[in-house]
Amino acid sequence: MKELKYLNKYFKKYWFKLLIGIIITVIARVFSLIMPSYVNKTLQTFEAYLGETMTAVEAKSTLFEYILIIIGAALLSGLFTFLMRQTIINVSRYIEYDLKNEVFDHYQLLNLNFYKKNRIGDLMNRISEDINQVRMYVGPAIMYGINTLTMFVCIIPLMFIKAPSLAAYTLIPLPILSVLIYQISKIIHKRSTRVQEFLSTLSTFTQESFSGVAVIKAYGLEPQINTEVNALALEGKDTSMDLAKVNAWFFPLMILLIGISNLFVIYIGGRQFINGEIQSIGIIAEFILYVNMLTWPVAIVGWLTSIIQRAEASQKRINEFLLEEPAIKNELDAPTPIEGKINFKNVTFTYEDTNITALDNISFEINPGETVAFLGKTGSGKSTILDLVARLYDSSSGSIEIDGRKIKDLNLDSLRSSIGAVPQDAFLFSDTIENNIRFGNENASFEEIVDVAKKAVVHQNIEGFTNQYNTILGERGITLSGGQKQRVSIARALLKDPQIYLFDDCLSAVDTETEEEILTNLKQVSKNKTTLIVSHRVSSAKNADKIIVLENGRIIQEGTHSELNNTDGYYKELYLNQLSEKE
Incomplete structure (x- = not known):
């Protein structure tokens, strides 16, 4: 992620809004964690009622209280999730705005030789498509990354506190998932770079074709241009499909590993309940909810990896231009009147x-x-x-x-x-x-x-x-x-x-x-x-x-x-x- 370090100055600029967004994200996830524990308590209430250690009136009162707590926690979680998007996603738009202005301003500082060496379509692609990929990193990637990290930090310790051995069995697939993600992300980075480079080629070709349409028509070059477009379209399809095939591995692998975790919870948890190692069936229900709550964060890891790899490839292309020194520099800040000699x-x-x-x-x-x-x-x-x-x-x-x-x-x-x-x-x-x-x-x-x-x-x-x-x-x-x-x-x-x-x-x-x-x-x-x-x-x-x-x-x-x-x-x-x- 060394190319993405260039964006750190923007993170410093909007640090307060980002901090508020992170705090709101943590609060939203904490409220969402209330439901599983109260589902467990609800089942324990049923067990207490069936075991005649609690009267029907007491059970109804307790269940009503738990339902209100679950609904209230869900509403608060939804409210803070909305506020989370309003802060972090807004920051990504501010950074996108600043970065586009910086790139455009830098384009204007570069001399004519720069424009002779670089094609207009490529310049347009870097200030539009590449910056859009970077925006996905500074917005959704950060938001969902904090979200995922918070879920892991909160849920996994809770699982070990409540049932250590069951938690250990449940989390076995996660290290395997981490290794797979690491290997696949390296492939994604290479193929993302090729996709972005191809988009520049396509933008350049179409821009030149539309600008020179009069020449194309005058010389009857439409069949030749169509042939070249078809060749580019096929190349683009193959390049994008290469990337899509790798991305396609993420979600099936994650769903498979989460499914295996659910099977562990049901099988291992069921045996422990039968053997008396777990005192309540509510623990199993709570763990199933925890595992399913981890499904999206685990699944999102692959998506986040893809976003970061694409952003890295795009920012590298942007940096190539931003780090190019203008040949013509303004050496004097004070205005100088011109007479014309x-x-x-x-x-x-x-x-x-x-x-x-x-x-x-x-x-x-x-x-x-x-x-x-x-x-x-x-x-x-x-x-x-x-x-x-x-x-x-x-x-x-x-x-x-x-x-x-x-x-x-x-x-x-x-x-x-x-x-x-x-x-x-x-x-x-x-x-x-x-x-x-x-x-x-x-x-x-x-x-x-x-x-x-x-x-x-x-x-x-x-x-x-x-x-x-x-x-x-x-x-x-x-x-x-x-x-x-x-x-x-x-x-x-x-x-x-x-x-x-x-x-x-x-x-x-x-x-x-x-x-x-x-x-x-x-x-x-x-x-x-x-x-x-x-x-x-x-x-x-x-x-x-x-x-x-x-x-x-x-x-x-x-x-x-x-x-x-x-x-x-x-x-x-x-x-x-x-x-x-x-x-």
């Missing part, structure tokens, strides 16, 4: 997952309020510059400074809150268009949302929808066209009104006329704002204060549109080619 000094960056050097010893300076465009072929390192400015990655070598301070010395929240980024692949949430734009500023009014939509030249498109700004978008904004998604993303960035704009080829799906209108609006909006534009089009870059041309991660040209257009090189060639295409 950016300085790259001999910056080199290599992607960890591919070992590709995207930037190779580049240097440039951007003053506050300047607009700088980055051009170059695919893979030249343009988008990487924007990622480094937003500190989605840290450079491999060299120095990046914002306002004269190293980027690592800035408060990360202050830096990112001062940036309005529009990625090349615009991401929209499955929500209304209004809320997708409001993502840039949750306190914005509807009039402000409409204003930025007009500046992004998407207002008319939105007005044409049946529900206009209340239109619910499909997953990843699939309801909209590529150009509409890009313009909604631009509106979102404009609503944020940041100090630094990062536009990553965000007009690639927009026609030339619309592009010109948006660029004109952006020029007005981004006055006194530092703006970095990545593009493959000269039309998006020609009005920039400075244009930087990249090739294989190096700067090959730098200057204004007129300067570069009067110099032979990549920019002039690109401009002439695009000009002839436009004509």
Whole structure:
């Protein structure tokens, strides 16, 4: 259970509620133990009446008293059992809530390399299915474990006090049961781990299939996907059946051993009563009740073992992520104001997952309020510059400074809150268009949302929808066209009104006329704002204060549109080619 030690901090957090729950559990079980002894006393009363040592009136009065005690004890036991669930099970839900938040918060701290190495389906499974398995450990397992322990601690001593030899015979099957449980639990642990790993694989496959359904349909891959699903379903069935077959041994074995205990009570107890070693037949009835009261606690041991083994396997998978250190850390707690001066000094960056050097010893300076465009072929390192400015990655070598301070010395929240980024692949949430734009500023009014939509030249498109700004978008904004998604993303960035704009080829799906209108609006909006534009089009870059041309991660040209257009090189060639295409 070493992996489950991670949860000890939550037990400390809710120790008082857990303590109350444990006390209530013990009280509930103590009240339930009253019935067997009074059943014994009831039978002794009958024996006394039949033996004419007690009158009928006395017997009736005594029996009525015992019945009231049994009913009262049962009611109190039921009440405390209800309170037990209200405390311990509630604590498990609190811990589930805290753990999910911790995992989700940690996911957000991890950098982009983490998400490149791990699949979304696996991440989803760990924060849902795995945490649910852990919740079963911190709730039901603890509750029933305390319940079981209390029953054993209370019932077994009582049995030995009342009839030592009969108790010894009755409890013979229990050590055998313990050995069997130990052996089976080891197998359960291995098979539970395989089940959880398979669920991650299944979640990943289904998530990717649903996200890529358009590609699947376009290429007619439905039969192939169905074949793969069938294979996964068969694998899942076999994996789950392997676990179920082991679990299936528990209850039959326990019922068998409890049944043997009952036979011992009846046979051995009957002989001892005949031989005079036991003075009352009520002892046998009391022992039968004790044995049957132990049936559920003994049976639950197997279930508890299975829960703990599953929780151990799940917590191990959760810990793998929780113990992973974020590559990007906020080194400063105090907020840092951002003005927008950016300085790259001999910056080199290599992607960890591919070992590709995207930037190779580049240097440039951007003053506050300047607009700088980055051009170059695919893979030249343009988008990487924007990622480094937003500190989605840290450079491999060299120095990046914002306002004269190293980027690592800035408060990360202050830096990112001062940036309005529009990625090349615009991401929209499955929500209304209004809320997708409001993502840039949750306190914005509807009039402000409409204003930025007009500046992004998407207002008319939105007005044409049946529900206009209340239109619910499909997953990843699939309801909209590529150009509409890009313009909604631009509106979102404009609503944020940041100090630094990062536009990553965000007009690639927009026609030339619309592009010109948006660029004109952006020029007005981004006055006194530092703006970095990545593009493959000269039309998006020609009005920039400075244009930087990249090739294989190096700067090959730098200057204004007129300067570069009067110099032979990549920019002039690109401009002439695009000009002839436009004509």
